Amino acid sequence: MSLEFDPLLLTGVDEIDAQHRELFQRIGRLLDASRDRRSRDEVVRLLEFLGGYVVDHFAAEERTMEEAGYPKLEGHQSEHRQFVKELEILRHELKSEGPSHLFVIRVGNRVTEWLREHIYRTDRTLGDWLKAHR
Numbered sequence: 001m002s003l004e005f006d007p008l009l010l011t012g013v014d015e016i017d018a019q020h021r022e023l024f025q026r027i028g029r030l031l032d033a034s035r036d037r038r039s040r041d042e043v044v045r046l047l048e049f050l051g052g053y054v055v056d057h058f059a060a061e062e063r064t065m066e067e068a069g070y071p072k073l074e075g076h077q078s079e080h081r082q083f084v085k086e087l088e089i090l091r092h093e094l095k096s097e098g099p100s101h102l103f104v105i106r107v108g109n110r111v112t113e114w115l116r117e118h119i120y121r122t123d124r125t126l127g128d129w130l131k132a133h134r
């Protein structure tokens with residue numbers, strides 16, 4: 001079951017939108033593997049596969065903001081940092097508890113919902129600003 005990408009989450013910046021789609025695909029794979037009760041090692045690998053892309057994606061967004069002289073860079077960046085910390089906590093929980101039912105719920109709450117919220121408010125605000133200023 002793949003995770004639907006809601007068109008409401010489009011920022012209008014093609015590069016960013018493509019990366020967001022990739023993020024949701026990776027979350028979908030992580031959730032599928034957890035629900036299928038695949039091995040802990042495999043789920044850990046998929047969480048790391050997601051985490052690696054999150055880091056690259058945030059770096060790309062932050063580079064875009066810096067280059068464009070975006071005035072809300074700092075607040076945006078601190079949301080990113082918070083999320084990276086959250087993923088780190090999840091990784092520890094996964095390693096100690098395995099891909100439990102609770103883990104799936106946590107991914108839903110702390111990863112999927114966080115991203116939707118961040119994209120909907122913070123990234124769309126960035127997209128609108130970029131459209132008007134570059």
Ligand SMILES: [Fe+2]
Binds near residue numbers: 076080118122123
């Ligand atoms: Fe962002």
